[in-house]
Amino acid sequence: KQNSIIYDATVFIGRFQPFHKGHVNSVKIALRNSKQLIIVLGSYRLSSSVRGPWSAEERIAMIQSALSQAQLKKIKFICIRDRLYNEEIWKSNIINEVEKKVGFGKSIALIGHEKDSSSYYLRLFPQWNFMETGNYQDVNATDFRINYFLEHYKKSLYDNIPEKIIPFLQKYKKSANFKVLKAKFNALESLKVHIKKGAEKTVCNALIMCGGYFLFVKRKEILSQGLYSLPEANPMPQESYFDCISRGLKEETGLNISTEKLRDCYKKEGTFDYAERNPLEKSVSHTLFFEIKEIPFPKVTAGKNIAEVEWVLYDDVYLKENCFYSDFFQIIQWFLRNN
Numbered sequence: 138k139q140n141s142i143i144y145d146a147t148v149f150i151g152r153f154q155p156f157h158k159g160h161v162n163s164v165k166i167a168l169r170n171s172k173q174l175i176i177v178l179g180s181y182r183l184s185s186s187v188r189g190p191w192s193a194e195e196r197i198a199m200i201q202s203a204l205s206q207a208q209l210k211k212i213k214f215i216c217i218r219d220r221l222y223n224e225e226i227w228k229s230n231i232i233n234e235v236e237k238k239v240g241f242g243k244s245i246a247l248i249g250h251e252k253d254s255s256s257y258y259l260r261l262f263p264q265w266n267f268m269e270t271g272n273y274q275d276v277n278a279t280d281f282r283i284n285y286f287l288e289h290y291k292k293s294l295y296d297n298i299p300e301k302i303i304p305f306l307q308k309y310k311k312s313a314n315f316k317v318l319k320a321k322f323n324a325l326e327s328l329k330v331h332i333k334k335g336a337e338k339t340v341c342n343a344l345i346m347c348g349g350y351f352l353f354v355k356r357k358e359i360l361s362q363g364l365y366s367l368p369e370a371n372p373m374p375q376e377s378y379f380d381c382i383s384r385g386l387k388e389e390t391g392l393n394i395s396t397e398k399l400r401d402c403y404k405k406e407g408t409f410d411y412a413e414r415n416p417l418e419k420s421v422s423h424t425l426f427f428e429i430k431e432i433p434f435p436k437v438t439a440g441k442n443i444a445e446v447e448w449v450l451y452d453d454v455y456l457k458e459n460c461f462y463s464d465f466f467q468i469i470q471w472f473l474r475n476n
């Protein structure tokens with residue numbers, strides 16, 4: 138009813154991997170209370186993973202198929218890149234894009250459900266009134282994805298998925314991308330058994346720049362297969378980060394660079410601890426950034442666990458943002474903060 142409309146717009150942030158009946162319920166609540174709804178698709182241009190199989194385009198298509206024309210007339214979409222280590226930039230990107238769609242000085246609400254600690258971001262927008270939806274029938278995208286990737290067919294698999302989305306999900310199950318993710322899912326399931334609960338590990342990564350190019354590796358191991366990672370090594374007892382990186386670079390890329398030379402090329406370092414950065418265990422990356430001033434490039438060759446080692450042009454890093462494993466693109470963005 139027109140007289141129940143409270144806000145000019147409501148903002149709904151999510152990953153929607155996939156869009157389920159709990160999300161549909163939130164859309165209905167938002168549209169009852171506001172003239173329009175801005176759906177913010179997070180994790181834009183992240184590489185496809187077990188946790189996030191579908192691209193923003195696929196997610197928008199799923200959402201559009203699940204909603205009515207009358208609902209869609211009031212809905213606009215925004216796609217936002219994660220900025221895991223630059224929260225302020227993530228937040229201001231959302232505020233800017235919402236204001237572009239809605240206009241300035243409008244009454245805006247944020248809708249969502251504080252389900253667990255990962256929902257902290259709902260409290261980052263105090264200028265917008267918060268609309269808590271409550272939990273809709275315990276529907277959960279993670280549970281759906283687990284059953285989706287499991288081999289045996291579960292009759293209830295699609296119970297919490299809007300009917301119009303089901304054909305897309307069934308077709309996707311026959312795709313080459315599904316096959317790749319399914320292999321990663323299986324590997325994760327069998328690796329999980331060997332991981333100690335509460336285990337935490339620190340790894341050292343190196344971001345190496347040389348003449349406007351960056352040095353990346355593609356590992357052979359299944360989880361990051363086909364995707365760019367930063368060279369790394371696990372620090373050994375008594376080993377400094379510089380020693381560890383010197384060793385890791387030699388093992389993974391054939392780059393022979395002494396600890397002393399690394400100290401001369403050192404620019405900056407950071408610690409990166411996004412909770413989901415490693416799907417198996419808590420893993421903290423201590424990354425050091427170096428600029429090697431050497432022309433031509435130092436020679437590199439793939440080590441025994443590496444499928445490819447590659448110098449990638451600075452500008453191409455942004456074009457290839459969806460080709461990075463885990464949070465490596467966000468780590469690079471943190472070092473190149475102004476971009």
Ligand code: NAD
Pocket residue numbers: 150151152153154159160163178179180181218219220221222223224227248249250251252255256258270271272273274275276277278
């Ligand atoms: P989601 O799709 O899991 O959930 C979207 C919303 O729906 C949430 O409010 C959630 O609580 C709600 N919801 C889910 N199931 C529900 C149910 N059964 N009943 C009622 N409500 C339900 O998405 P998400 O993971 O919360 O999405 C957050 C997005 O924001 C991600 O893309 C994340 O990467 C991004 N993010 C980025 C940063 C950063 O880059 N700095 C920080 C925080 C969040």
